[in-house]
Amino acid sequence: MKIADQLLDRISGTTFRYHDILEQRPDMSYQELYAVLDCLEAEGKIRPIKNSGRTSFRPSVYQKYRKIPKKDDFSRWIPEIQRLHTKLNVEGYLKHPKSYAANREAIHQLSEFLWQEEAVCRLEMSVKEKSFAIWGDEKFLESSSGRQILRFNEITKSDLGFYETPEPFFSREFQKDGAVLVLENKDPWYSICRIFLKDKKYSLLGEQIGLLIYGEGKKVQRQSALTDYLEEIGWNHAENLYVGDIDREGFAIFDGMRKGNPRCEIRLFAGIYERMVQKAENLTKFPDAPSRRDIVWDQKILDDFSKETKEKIQEILEQKKMIPQEILNYQDYKEMCRGGECWNI
Numbered sequence: 346m347k348i349a350d351q352l353l354d355r356i357s358g359t360t361f362r363y364h365d366i367l368e369q370r371p372d373m374s375y376q377e378l379y380a381v382l383d384c385l386e387a388e389g390k391i392r393p394i395k396n397s398g399r400t401s402f403r404p405s406v407y408q409k410y411r412k413i414p415k416k417d418d419f420s421r422w423i424p425e426i427q428r429l430h431t432k433l434n435v436e437g438y439l440k441h442p443k444s445y446a447a448n449r450e451a452i453h454q455l456s457e458f459l460w461q462e463e464a465v466c467r468l469e470m471s472v473k474e475k476s477f478a479i480w481g482d483e484k485f486l487e488s489s490s491g492r493q494i495l496r497f498n499e500i501t502k503s504d505l506g507f508y509e510t511p512e513p514f515f516s517r518e519f520q521k522d523g524a525v526l527v528l529e530n531k532d533p534w535y536s537i538c539r540i541f542l543k544d545k546k547y548s549l550l551g552e553q554i555g556l557l558i559y560g561e562g563k564k565v566q567r568q569s570a571l572t573d574y575l576e577e578i579g580w581n582h583a584e585n586l587y588v589g590d591i592d593r594e595g596f597a598i599f600d601g602m603r604k605g606n607p608r609c610e611i612r613l614f615a616g617i618y619e620r621m622v623q624k625a626e627n628l629t630k631f632p633d634a635p636s637r638r639d640i641v642w643d644q645k646i647l648d649d650f651s652k653e654t655k656e657k658i659q660e661i662l663e664q665k666k667m668i669p670q671e672i673l674n675y676q677d678y679k680e681m682c683r684g685g686e687c688w689n690i
Contacts, residue, residue: 347384348381349381349384349385350385350390352366352369352370352381353385353390353391353412355369356369356412358412359411359412360394360409360410360411360412361409361410361412362408362409362410363378363382363400363406363407363408363409363410366378366381366382375402375403375404376404378406379404379406382406382407382410385410386410389413390412390413390415391410391411391412391413392410392411392413393406393407393409393410393411394407394408394409394410394411395407397409417443417446419442419443419445419446420442422442422445422446422449423439423442425445425449425453426438426439426442426445427439428456429452429453429456430455430456430459430460432459432498432500432504433452433455433456433459433498433500434497434498434499437497437498438452444497448490448493448494451480451485451490451491451494452494454479454480454481455479455480455494455498455500458478458479466504466505466506467503467504467505467506468506469506469507469508470506470507470508471507471508471510472486472487472507472508472509472510473486473487473510474507475505475506475507476491476507479505486507509573514558514559514560514561514564514565514570514571514574515531515534515558515559515561516556516557516558516559516574516578517538517541517556517557518555518556518578518580519541519542519547519554519555519556519557520547520553520554520555521555522553522555523547523548523552523553523554523555523556523583524552524553524554524555524556524583524584524585524586525554525555525556525557525558525575525580525583525584525585525586526549526552526554526556526557526558526586526587526588526614527558527560527565527571527585527586527587527588527602527611528557528558528559528560528587528588528589528670529560529562529565529587529588529589529590529595529598529670530559530562530589530590530669530670530671531559531561532670532671533588533670533671533673533678534557534558534559535559536674536675536678537549537554537557537678538557539675540675540678540679540682541554541557541682544679544682546682548682549614549616549617549678549681549682550614550616550617550620550681551616552586552614552616554586555580555583556580556583558571558574560587560589560598560602562598563598563601565598565602566598566601566602566605567605568605569605569606570605570606571585571602571605571606571609571611572606572608572609575609584610584612585609585610585611585612586611586612586613586614587599587602587611587612587613587614588613588614588617588618588670589670590667590668590669590670591618591621591622591625591658591661591662591667591668591669592634592635592661592662592666592667592668593634593640593642593662593665594634594635594640595667595670596642596646596647596662597640597641597642599611599613599642599646600642600643600646601642612649613646613649613650615649615650615654617673617681618650618654618658619650619651619654620673620677620681621668621670621672621673622654622657622658622668624672624673624677625668625672631661631664631666631667631668632666632667632668632669633665633666633667634665634666634667635667647659
């Protein structure tokens with residue numbers, strides 16, 4: 346590397362003063378300084394900031410200069426691109442070598458994998474297992490970079506022999522007929538399971554329940570999480586109900602679950618929410634909502650409730666308070682199974 350390039354590379358930032366060069370070489374004459382700056386400008390590596398003015402010595406230079414960003418030369422990758430596996434979009438990478446350079450190592454690893462026998466490439470594995478087999482990184486295939494590489498090269502699951510793994514939930518099946526009931530929190534899920542197992546009656550407030558799912562808070566919002574899970578266990582035919590906390594976050598979870606699972610018909614189990622509101626009438630003070638920040642969700646969700654219940658819920662939400670799902674207990678759910686009222690405990 347030329348001395349001029351070395352001096353320039355030692356300067357951080359995009360702009361510099363002429364004496365930044367001199368500080369690196371205090372023994373440099375002004376004639377040599379002029380030669381360095383003139384050379385760098387002629388090679389298109391810097392340009393003067395003309396309104397900074399010139400120095401008074403001869404030959405004069407500008408007070409300030411700006412570095413010109415280096416243009417990347419991607420031509421060196423052309424021979425490497427040409428040796429990629431034929432299933433990859435070789436022509437696309439030749440036209441856009443910058444895209445290749447940005448993910449060069451990952452693309453090279455995929456190409457090496459594809460050069461194996463086709464039967465080996467297509468050996469079935471889960472998405473994370475296949476990702477580790479190709480890249481040594483179990484998360485790469487599900488990353489934005491991994492998905493982008495597959496899209497650009499039009500590589501399918503079948504080409505690589507992997508399958509998606511549905512999001513696992515804690516669930517318990519009680520009967521083949523009936524609705525799927527998703528609960529935000531663990532204790533209500535467990536209490537209802539316990540009652541169903543003990544009493545062998547699988548209804549709440551007249552709704553027949555076939556499958557109980559613990560949604561694990563926000564986990565149920567993940568894209569297609571519920572849809573894929575229900576299809577995996579053969580429950581994609583049933584009506585789906587949801588119950589969670591009465592607070593902005595709880596309704597946002599329900600809203601996100603519906604948007605993330607557009608193929609699932611999901612509705613709030615309004616009757617249980619109304620029991621929660623009724624029981625909360627005995628409270629002298631409502632708990633603070635866990636998150637007091639503004640949360641965006643579709644407020645038309647509240648139209649599922651009666652006018653009176655909707656107004657009470659809106660009042661709680663406006664005050665950034667909540668009614669936790671746990672306001673209803675084991676004894677309450679037992680009464681709901683029998684068609685009775687909630688306990689005042």
